[in-house]
Amino acid sequence: MNEFGVETKLSSKSNELLKKLIRYRYVYLLILPGLLFLIVFKFIPMWGLILSFQEYNPFQGILGSEWVGxxxxxxxxxxxxxxxxxxxxxxxxxxxxxxxxxxxxxxxxxxxxxxxxxxxxxxxxxxxxxxxxxxxxxxxxxxxxxxxxxxxxxxxxxxxxxxxxxxxxxxxxxxxxxxxxxxxxxxxxxxxxxxxxxxxxxxxxxxxxxxxxxxxxxxxxxxxxxxxxxxxxxxxxxxxxxxxxxxxxxxxxxxxxxxxxxxxxxxxxxxxxxxxxxxxxxxxxxxxxxxxxxxxxxxxxxxxxxxxxxxxxx
Known part of the structure; x- marks a missing residue:
């Protein structure tokens, strides 16, 4: 398949996805609060796991604390x-x-x-x-x-x-x-x-x-x-x-x-x-x-x- 064929296929999939999002917009709106909660309180704090490999010092911060493996x-x-x-x-x-x-x-x-x-x-x-x-x-x-x-x-x-x-x-x-x-x-x-x-x-x-x-x-x-x-x-x-x-x-x-x-x-x-x-x-x-x-x-x-x-x- 040539480059234009790939682009056409991707464009078709994008349009299909957009149509589904519009069709089921109220369902996704219902999911949104739970999804935001998951992202804010579950996924974003995971970057703090690097503290387990540090000797954390609150005055030096995460980036300045000593790494201890x-x-x-x-x-x-x-x-x-x-x-x-x-x-x-x-x-x-x-x-x-x-x-x-x-x-x-x-x-x-x-x-x-x-x-x-x-x-x-x-x-x-x-x-x-x-x-x-x-x-x-x-x-x-x-x-x-x-x-x-x-x-x-x-x-x-x-x-x-x-x-x-x-x-x-x-x-x-x-x-x-x-x-x-x-x-x-x-x-x-x-x-x-x-x-x-x-x-x-x-x-x-x-x-x-x-x-x-x-x-x-x-x-x-x-x-x-x-x-x-x-x-x-x-x-x-x-x-x-x-x-x-x-x-x-x-x-x-x-x-x-x-x-x-x-x-x-x-x-x-x-x-x-x-x-x-x-x-x-x-x-x-x-x-x-x-x-x-x-x-x-x-x-x-x-x-x-x-x-x-x-x-x-x-």
Whole structure:
């Protein structure tokens, strides 16, 4: 093809793209705020990752700070706290993955089986409400219920002449309390995606199943669950990708020197070193390490899912 033919082809593609942009202008306008948010708060700040290769000095700025190569990474990996942080972060997320992740699916299936619409809507509103509470409120409620000095539970135990239960100051219960808080706060909110996926199931499939004599359990197992399986897989991949992330506000508010051995995670370490102690490069290094691990987990889990014949994230 000659030069004019290539130019004609490119011009045709440009015109076609312009026509699509004009035709779907309102759709792209709807996407614009989210796209701007992604660019401004996710992509532009990524240039700051170079701080992980510097000994950052705020008076010298990014361009004037000393380059130290991979020193920050070697210091992080050789730190005595690295194993503790890695263990705590991983186990907190495993607790969440095993005990929290299935609950929105189960709750969505239960809500879908409710036939009385008013009762169903009321229950949905009730389970959604805790999501809108801040972690400060959730931790305050936990403190009010379980603390050793003002906790309702211990006051009841005192009245019954029973030994007090120091749950909030006992490291053995720290991960359990975090998981229970997450379940109470966000399990109901997590049902929204699964209920939307269930709503897309063709009702004729249920009618055909009833004609074949399938009860409600059979319909759930053979129709509803396979229909929402792609949604479950995608959310599972995304969840695995955030295995190095822990709810920072939740852990920080529950943190105390008594439970430090089980509460110190990468997020709290980055906050302590980067903000409180002014070692910005250390905080950035921790964030970069978490991002790389998350990327590897997403890619590997997506590859495994595809190897089993399911549709992955990409």
């Amino acid at each position: 991979f020193k920050n990474f070697t210091d992080l990996f050789s730190s005595e706290q690295f194993y503790m942080m890695f263990r705590n972060t991983l186990l907190i997320n495993l607790f969440s993955l095993v005990f929290y992740f299935p609950l929105p699916i189960i709750l969505a299936l239960m809500l879908n089986e409710v036939r009385h619409e008013v009762f169903k809507r009321v229950n949905q509103s009730i389970v959604y409400l805790p999501h809108f509470l801040s972690w400060v409120v959730v931790v305050s409620i936990t403190y009010f219920m379980l603390s050793a000095d003002v906790g309702v539970l211990n006051k009841l135990l005192n009245q019954w002449d029973m030994e007090q239960a120091a749950l909030m100051s006992n490291p053995k219960f720290f991960w359990i309390l975090l998981t229970l808080q997450s379940i109470w706060k966000d399990a109901g909110w997590g049902t929204i995606i699964f209920l939307a996926a269930i709503a897309g199931v063709d009702p004729q499939r249920y009618e055909a199943a009833v004609m074949d004599g399938a009860n409600r359990w059979r319909q759930i197992w053979h129709i509803t669950l396979p229909a929402i399986r792609p949604t479950i897989i995608i959310l599972l991949i995304l969840r695995l990708g955030s295995m190095m992330d822990v709810g920072f506000e939740q852990v920080l508010l529950m943190y105390s020197p008594v439970v430090r051995e089980v509460a110190e995670v990468f997020d709290t370490y980055a906050y302590t070193q980067g903000i409180l102690r002014g070692q910005i490069s250390v905080g950035v290094t921790v964030g970069m390490f978490k991002g790389i691990v998350g990327l590897l987990l997403v890619v590997s889990s997506n590859w495994i899912v595809k190897r089993f014949g399911y549709e992955g994230l990409y």
